[in-house]
Amino acid sequence: MKMFTADQIRAWDAYTIAHEPIASIDLMERAALACSNWILQHLFSKKKLHIFCGKGNNGGDGLAIARLLLQEGVSVVTYIYETGTKGTDDFQHNLERLHKLTKEIHFIQSAEFFPALTADDVAIDALLGTGLNKPIDGLMLQLVEHISNSPAAVISIDIPTGMFADKSCKEYTCTRADHTLNFLVYKLCFMMQENADWFGEVHLLDIGLHPTYYYETIAFHQLIDQEIISSIYRKRKPFSHKGVFGHALIMAGSYGKNGAAVLSAKAALRIGAGLLTVHTPKCGYTVLQSTVPEAMLETDVEEQHLSTLPTDMSRYTAIGIGPGIGLHEQTAELLMNLLHTAHQPVVLDADALNLLSIKKDLTKHLHEECILTPHPKEFERLFGKTNNDFERKELALQKAEELNCVIVLKGHHTFIASPNGDAWFNNTGNAGMATAGSGDILTGILTGLLAQGYNAEEAAILGVYIHGAAGDLAAQQLSQEAMMAGDINQYIGSVFLQL
Ligand SMILES: NC(=O)C1=CN([C@@H]2O[C@H](COP(=O)(O)OP(=O)(O)OC[C@H]3O[C@@H](n4cnc5c(N)ncnc54)[C@H](OP(=O)(O)O)[C@@H]3O)[C@@H](O)[C@H]2O)[C@H](O)CC1
Numbered sequence: 311m312k313m314f315t316a317d318q319i320r321a322w323d324a325y326t327i328a329h330e331p332i333a334s335i336d337l338m339e340r341a342a343l344a345c346s347n348w349i350l351q352h353l354f355s356k357k358k359l360h361i362f363c364g365k366g367n368n369g370g371d372g373l374a375i376a377r378l379l380l381q382e383g384v385s386v387v388t389y390i391y392e393t394g395t396k397g398t399d400d401f402q403h404n405l406e407r408l409h410k411l412t413k414e415i416h417f418i419q420s421a422e423f424f425p426a427l428t429a430d431d432v433a434i435d436a437l438l439g440t441g442l443n444k445p446i447d448g449l450m451l452q453l454v455e456h457i458s459n460s461p462a463a464v465i466s467i468d469i470p471t472g473m474f475a476d477k478s479c480k481e482y483t484c485t486r487a488d489h490t491l492n493f494l495v496y497k498l499c500f501m502m503q504e505n506a507d508w509f510g511e512v513h514l515l516d517i518g519l520h521p522t523y524y525y526e527t528i529a530f531h532q533l534i535d536q537e538i539i540s541s542i543y544r545k546r547k548p549f550s551h552k553g554v555f556g557h558a559l560i561m562a563g564s565y566g567k568n569g570a571a572v573l574s575a576k577a578a579l580r581i582g583a584g585l586l587t588v589h590t591p592k593c594g595y596t597v598l599q600s601t602v603p604e605a606m607l608e609t610d611v612e613e614q615h616l617s618t619l620p621t622d623m624s625r626y627t628a629i630g631i632g633p634g635i636g637l638h639e640q641t642a643e644l645l646m647n648l649l650h651t652a653h654q655p656v657v658l659d660a661d662a663l664n665l666l667s668i669k670k671d672l673t674k675h676l677h678e679e680c681i682l683t684p685h686p687k688e689f690e691r692l693f694g695k696t697n698n699d700f701e702r703k704e705l706a707l708q709k710a711e712e713l714n715c716v717i718v719l720k721g722h723h724t725f726i727a728s729p730n731g732d733a734w735f736n737n738t739g740n741a742g743m744a745t746a747g748s749g750d751i752l753t754g755i756l757t758g759l760l761a762q763g764y765n766a767e768e769a770a771i772l773g774v775y776i777h778g779a780a781g782d783l784a785a786q787q788l789s790q791e792a793m794m795a796g797d798i799n800q801y802i803g804s805v806f807l808q809l
């Protein structure tokens with residue numbers, strides 16, 4: 311699914327008005343109807359609703375929602391944040407309509423006018439939307455804090471007041487919503503961890519903007535969805551043999567961390583690699599042979615850490631390195647040798663990334679079939695500090711281009727930056743996956759997909775999607791608390807059955 315900027319959404323609005331054609335006020339009515347239906351369906355209408363409106367079109371939405379809910383018999387009080395201006399045409403039009411229906415419209419001119427809100431109330435935040443042009447301050451800030459700090463449930467219309475759609479508001483305050491009713495396509499701000507405390511659960515509402523604009527407009531970011539996955543995933547042909555699905559090499563484990571090798575190896579097999587060899591220190595031999603009998607083993611000359619590349623590297627179609635390998639000097643040499651010689655696709659994770667951040671000049675040996683999978687701390691060690699999540703995303707794109715490799719920046723909405731500038735956010739996964747070993751499994755998944763011939767960008771998109779979706783199934787069966795990384799592997803098969 312394409313993700314549009316606030317400017318693009320405004321242009322889409324205008325395009326719809328001109329080409330459907332439809333009057334602007336009727337488009338607002340559609341948006342308001344989608345919101346009021348959502349509120350009715352989710353039983354918030356059983357409570358007393360306090361609708362807070364600005365004088366722009368976000369406020370116009372609020373007024374129309376108030377009218378539609380009043381017509382359904384819901385108890386509604388409306389408040390208008392007084393700015394001394396008349397408000398947009400659609401705002402004024404909706405105010406006129408609402409006046410005909412109720413006297414419960416109050417103007418907020420100072421903090422004394424703030425209503426008391428209880429746990430039995432619902433506050434609807436239609437103060438400011440995508441028209442925000444500066445951080446909120448003064449009375450607006452006080453009102454937003456009053457709503458956010460109240461015990462009432464809070465629903466923000468389109469976007470929490472104070473949040474910028476396309477840039478950071480980390481230093482500022484926004485409405486703290488329980489739910490945000492976002493119109494049409496996800497805004498960038500909802501992908502960012504730093505905003506998670508403000509927007510609550512984001513619900514996508516269709517307000518019927520013109521499809522031609524969607525198809526013809528280039529988006530800078532995409533949200534990975536079923537349609538994208540279907541276009542990448544290749545079903546197996548009946549006469550295939552294991553040679554067709556590649557030979558993956560996983561280089562993982564060290565003394566005390568052989569479990570990382572086991573998790574990665576199982577994931578590489580579950581995702582469908584035809585053959586798998588695991589390269590571990592000698593101490594991993596018994597562990598791997600007894601837990602992953604499907605894998606072949608190439609033990610290192612060293613007992614406790616990796617030091618030397620396997621003899622015949624040309625046998626492997628794709629290589630994954632990093633889980634549990636530690637930071638031994640000899641392991642660093644092995645990584646250097648690997649990057650100097652490997653022409654195959656390579657996934658670099660965990661300690662391989664930490665070694666790379668110690669020996670940064672090695673990054674020049676990366677190539678377009680390499681995937682780096684840093685979590686935010688590893689990313690910072692590799693590429694330096696950023697001030698906020700938006701800057702970090704930009705830096706990931708810049709580094710992907712500079713190093714000519716795919717960067718998978720792990721997080722709640724994992725971000726994939728391609729060397730060609732493509733930018734993808736993942737939408738599967740849950741907080742239960744924030745557990746030891748989850749990343750090791752992703753390494754195995756990505757290596758297994760590369761071995762099967764998916765290119766680095768395809769493998770990254772398909773891999774993070776399947777990893778998250780398997781995690782979601784695991785959480786459904788076991789709970790987010792109880793699920794362990796190994797459980798993600800158990801559900802990879804169920805995800806394939808749904809593709
Ligand atoms: N296609 C769609 O998605 C549709 C969206 N709709 C809704 O419209 C809003 C956007 O409406 P807009 O009128 O452009 O903007 P806002 O309502 O968000 O803001 C209005 C004015 O607020 C002022 N402003 C900006 N920043 C601040 C601030 N920090 N403090 C106080 N006031 C602020 C600004 O005016 P100025 O004169 O002060 O510059 C804005 O003009 C969208 O979010 C949806 O809810 C349509 O209803 C349907 C289609």
Ligand SMILES: [K+]
Nearest residue numbers: 435438469471
């Ligand atoms: K809002």
